Amino acid sequence: MDNIFNWIAENQQMIYIVVLMVFLGIEVIGRVPSVLHTPLMSGANAIHGVVIIGAIIVMGKAEPGNYLALILGFLAVVLGTLNVVGGFVVTDRMLEMFKKKKS
């Protein structure tokens, strides 16, 4: 039990963020019209591309001789970038069409 309490105490900042973000995430998209479900999903998809930061850190910390870390890290950077760039570009393409009809 002590372990758990200690862990919570040590990570309280992070835990606060998690709890607040859960509520915020739900609140922020609570009233989205169904027309926007697809672009919103795609936009959220791009945002979770933040994993790329973890990939960059892994890659940047890899020892020059550690080929497993280098190769996997490199792969992670490529895949993460695909997620971010592809995600934002696809979302933009979808939303571009929404815009046209307004004019």
Next chain:
Amino acid sequence: MNNILTLCYLIGSVTFILGLKMLSNPASARKGNGIAAFGMIIAILGTIFLYKDEAGESLHNYGWILAGLLIGTIVGTLAAKKVKMTAMPEMVSLFNGMGGACAALISVVEFDHIYQANKMLGSPWFSDAVPLGHYIAIIAGAIIGSVSFAGSIIAWGKLSGKVNDFSFKGQHIINLVILAVVIAAAVYTYQSDTQVSNIPFFITVALALLYGVFFVLPIGGADMPVVISLLNSFTGVAAACGGFLYNNKVMLTGGILVGAAGTLLTILMCKAMNRSLKNVLIGSFGAKNAATGGEKTGSGGTYKEISLNDAATVMAYANKVIIVPGYGLAVAQAQHTCHELEKLLEEKGVEVKYAIHPVAGRMPGHMNVLLAEADVSYDKLMEMEDANDEFKSTDVVLILGANDVVNPAAKDDPSSPIYGMPILEVEQAKTVIVNKRSMKPGYAGIENELFFRPKTSMLFGDAKAALQKLIAEIKNL
């Protein structure tokens, strides 16, 4: 220097929240996407140039990092730019899978670090050198990332027709067993002997991948959007695990935000189809509709075909025509031809509107995006409730490749798997013309009684080809 990085991450986090908020409103959506992208670039650049680890050392391997970013950017941009509007859902699923794989790979590398260090230090048990919280972040990232990756790839394969639905009896129980073994292996890894702790770890990852495959395989193609949305929120959580691992606030914010928003979005999508998430995931759509499908084919009866000439005449001399687009329109890329037909009919004094079912196509909003691409005016698109009021005063309803969303079984057949789903009540119109490629059932795999009703006549053929011929006929009248 690190203060600046903190600021970068703060900017990143705020733009994600702001971006997501703006994305849920049609007027600001595009700007919101841009803002989130801007924040992402700041966070990435900050990490590359300013990040310092606990020992105060900067990152190295810049060549590798930049090469990776460059390759990812080029391939990602090309793929996203070149993909057809109809293939958008698959593309999102694919990108989501990439993110999941990225999270899993990070965990694998981090695990390997600890494993190698432990071996060198000679600590007998794996748990000696790693705090539990740290291990949980690694293993959770590995498991969730793997499930998300494997699941997304299967979802992508299903949507692009490369993978078929596959289910067998007791599959859900087997899935639960696999999941239990995954968790057991994850727990065992932590307790294991240092020298061999990599074995249970890789078993965990391999089984998590297998679980991802089995999790998505039995789910019907029509439910894929819901599954993709769910996997999307999984990847968000996997990214948040990375946030815990590196004590990185922007990863945590972004990940959890998407995790929470994605889960809610998944539930909203289910609501639009009037089904519960549980029903989608383990509702064994396949098993049930086999029974009803068989029954229905027997009592199906006969349908009548309409000639192009007749169809052209009915439409040209109607007062009001409502077009109901579906996935068939998307597959045939017929949105532009459809818009042409609309213009032609309007010139003849016919009022033309579109009735959009919230889940028409493969994704909510799919049809709106598609018709917008063809420059169809926004105010011609009616949502389901409005359309259902208008059908009474409509002469001709033209159904283009839609099926399940107009299936009357959803209203009057309690044994139907889609019973309870709100539908477009096209039968209130005077005439219904259905364009389909064949009499094959739609994506839910169930027979559609509508096609056999007296008011309905069938116009077979690919949507684009049929529309082109129809346009030619109307011009000839």
